[in-house]
Amino acid sequence: MKTQCHCGQVTIKLPGPPTKLNRCSCSICRRYGALWAYYVPGHITIFGSTDTYVWGDRMITFHRCQHCGVLTHWLDIDSEQTRCGINMRNIELSELEGVPEYDGHKP
Numbered sequence: 171m172k173t174q175c176h177c178g179q180v181t182i183k184l185p186g187p188p189t190k191l192n193r194c195s196c197s198i199c200r201r202y203g204a205l206w207a208y209y210v211p212g213h214i215t216i217f218g219s220t221d222t223y224v225w226g227d228r229m230i231t232f233h234r235c236q237h238c239g240v241l242t243h244w245l246d247i248d249s250e251q252t253r254c255g256i257n258m259r260n261i262e263l264s265e266l267e268g269v270p271e272y273d274g275h276k277p
């Protein structure tokens with residue numbers, strides 16, 4: 171399974187489909203309209219060049235395609251990365267059919 175930005179410059183190879191999707195409503199994710207799936211950073215492969223944005227407590231870096239500007243993923247700034255977020259809006263909806271969604275920002 172792989173995700174792709176609009177222009178195709180940034181693609182991310184995933185080890186398999188997600189088990190759940192976080193439609194996070196925090197102040198930045200709702201603006202991005204992101205739909206996150208989480209993977210172990212060592213299990214994914216990222217191709218292409220990105221621009222980044224760091225916000226708030228500076229724990230994570232949001233990545234977007236340098237060409238089309240589409241948000242592709244976030245990575246931990248901490249070197250001991252155990253989790254990263256992949257924006258599943260960059261995949262065909264039919265590939266995500268039946269995967270449950272939740273809002274990770276709500277308690």
Ligand SMILES: [Zn+2]
Pocket residue numbers: 175176177178179180235236237238239240
């Ligand atoms: Zn692009």
